Amino acid sequence: MLVARDVEVRAGARLLLEHASFQVAAGDKIGLVGRNGAGKTTLTKILSGEGQPAAGLVTRSGEVGYLPQDPRTGDLDVLAKDRILSARGLDAVVARLRRAELAMGDADESVRDEAMAAYGRAEAQLAAAGGYAAEAEAARIASNLGLADRILHQQLRTLSGGQRRRVELARILFSGADTLLLDEPTNHLDADSIVWLRSFLQGYPGGLMLISHDTGLLQSTVNKVFHLDANRSELDIYAMDWKRYLQQRETDEKRRRRERQNAERKADQLMTQADRMRAKATKATAAQNMAKRAERLLAGLEAERAHDRVAKIRFPDPAPCGKTPLTAADLSKSYGSLEVFTGVDLAIDRGSQVVILGLNGAGKTTLLRILAGVEPSDTGDVTAGHGLRLGYYAQEHETLDVTRSVLENMKTAAPALNETEVRKVLGSFLFSGDEVDKPARVLSGGEKTRLALAKLVVSSANVLLLDEPTNNLDPASRAEVLEAIRTYAGAVVLVTHDEGAVDALDPDRVLLLPDGVEDLWNPEYADLISLA
Incomplete structure (x- = not known):
């Protein structure tokens, strides 16, 4: 159970909530x-x-399982399966079982005896924590969240951002908090x-x-x-x-x-x-x-x-460019023995609209990162055409410098604008007064989305790479983003689970991953969007 008594919440000097008392019971x-x-x-x-609250008190009884918007997965070298099992401390027990199994094959009899004893102790601990049924439960939760068995046996660093987030969700649900x-x-x-x-x-x-x-x-x-009423700083229950x-x-x-x-x-x-x-x-x-x-x-x-104010989002008038500002040839990417995609070719013509579809883990985000120059491909080349101005929106907001303030992030994106002009743009994205001095790391998911979109607006980009641009947005802000996509005159390469975003883009082509098949868009592909 959670009990909050007279809690006050602030973001810097701004009061978000005061005198809030409530409980979260079973x-x-x-x-x-x-x-x-x-x-x-x-x-x-x-x-x-x-x-910590600015005032008031929060008391907790029992375990709390927390899934933040931007999950921290800790050690990226661990297996996805072990990360999920760690919610109940089973990862360490299973690791001891594996070590004991290996040691039981040792030529030295004393080593084998010690290994058998260690195996028995670890097995007893496993049984006390739910035994092999708990492992099966974890696998079942993971499967229902779209994490195949092969993914569970991969290191976290080899997974996409979406897959890592689903691992964290599986971990929290498995925890039994x-x-x-x-x-x-x-x-x-x-x-x-x-x-x-x-x-x-x-x-x-x-x-x-x-x-x-x-x-x-x-x-x-x-x-x-x-x-949570932002205008009154009160919690209506x-x-x-x-x-x-x-x-x-x-x-x-x-x-x-x-x-x-x-x-x-x-x-x-x-x-x-x-x-x-x-x-x-x-x-x-x-x-x-x-x-x-x-x-x-x-x-x-x-x-x-x-x-409620809504950010006024309009993507920039694209800078002049050649007929084909961005091309990619024979791109492939693997993580260790896991092949993500291979032989991908793509030509982005001026003003074209392309949507990338594929199941989770098919490499959609990875391909955008390669096109943006954030991550190298294993083979092939990405070539910038005449006049290319690239704008990249990353679903996990990697384009933001979280050590810098909102204002500093914008100044970096628009060095030609003076501070008054930068503040005016930020104001249209609902950042005003002291809010522009907040470090980006303390922003909510929706605020990070607005800041990342604001950076795109001042970029004069003629090719936009958009990775899940409507995530974490309330309905009114989402409608603004969809209208911005609909009216943008430049080229767009879009990755999304949002059918409304694809409708707004009205794509002329679709790229299917991991096979790299390119086709003209037709409504039959719409059924794949929510599966992506």
């Missing part, structure tokens, strides 16, 4: 919602113990895995707090909704399911607007009367008291909820 399935940047990710970090805190758990999951995750969370006996822009997941899972929450939230907003209007009308009447009375010296004190009543009336009411 059987609670809570959807934590609010606009991007409202503080949802910051709050879950505090609840998990990875951050008393409370789960999941920040955007459906990122990088295909449609079948999302259906399975919904069922798993429905039957989960512990406490759950969930941040997600997947309304289907929220609707099928949560029995409470916590709305609704002990009801998602559908009833939407109805009640709208009713509450109408009530607040009505109360505000009535209060303003009454305050105007009081101020008008006070102004009239001030003209008479004998009524000056009464007039002053009346004015104070009007001020208290307004101050005592909840402020009318301002319309």
Whole structure:
């Protein structure tokens, strides 16, 4: 169980939440919602113990399993299977079993005897922790999240970012923690895995707090909704399911607007009367008291909820370039003995739209990184054509320097702009005042997305490489990104699970990985998007 008492959350000097008290008990399935940047990710970090509140107290009883938006997988040399088993400490036990098995084949009898004893001790520990059934459970969870057995026997460093995130999700679900805190758990999951995750969370006996822009997941899972209102810095608690929450939230907003209007009308009447009375010296004190009543009336009411601001996203007018600004020939990539793809050829013509499709782990992100010059290929070449200006959006925000501030990141991306011009662009992406001085490492997933997109806007790129550009965005911000894709005049190479993003792009070609087959786009390929 988690209990928060009078918690205050801040991002630098900005107040995100104050005087919040609540609990997450067994059987609670809570959807934590609010606009991007409202503080949802910051709050879950505090609840998990990875951050501290500015004021108040969080107490935890039992184990807490926390999936952040940008999971840290630790040692990249470990096998994916062992990373999942580590949630219950089974990785070390299994490793001792493996060492003992090898030693039992030693020619020295004393070594064999010691190995057999060590094997027995390790096997007893394994049995105490659930035995081989626990290993089977871990494998079953991994399989349902789209992690094939061959992936489980690979080192984490050989996996794509999406695969590593699914390993972390499998690890958290396998942990059996008393409370789960999941920040955007459906990122990088295909449609079948999302259906399975919904069922798993429905039957989960512990406490759950969930941040997600997947309304289907929220609707099928949560029995409470916590709305973090960024304008009022308050947490509104609704002990009801998602559908009833939407109805009640709208009713509450109408009530607040009505109360505000009535209060303003009454305050105007009081101020008008006070102004009239001030003209008479004998009524000056009464007039002053009346004015104070009007001020208290307004101050005592909840402020009318301002319309959530949305970043105004428009990709740049592309710089002039030749007919084919980017080409790739005979690209291949392997990690150790694992061949990701081979013999990939691609020519990006001026203004062309290409979508890359393939199952998770087929190498989509890796191919974009190679095209962007971030990662080398094993064979083949990437050639820049006349006038190429490349803009790369990385799904894990590797293009951001997390040691630098928001403002410094933008200055690096747009050296020709002065600070006033840079601040103006950042303002259109909802970074203003002291927010531009925050280091990028403390930004939420949605804020990192906005900053990465802002860097693209000032790039004058004529070829955009976009890797899951709608992840971590609320519906309004996602709509802005889709419109930016729809209206961009340059060339786009897109990797996405979002069918709306493909519709916005209206691709003329599709590249299928890992085979590298290129074809003209037709609607039949749409069925592959959610599987990608």
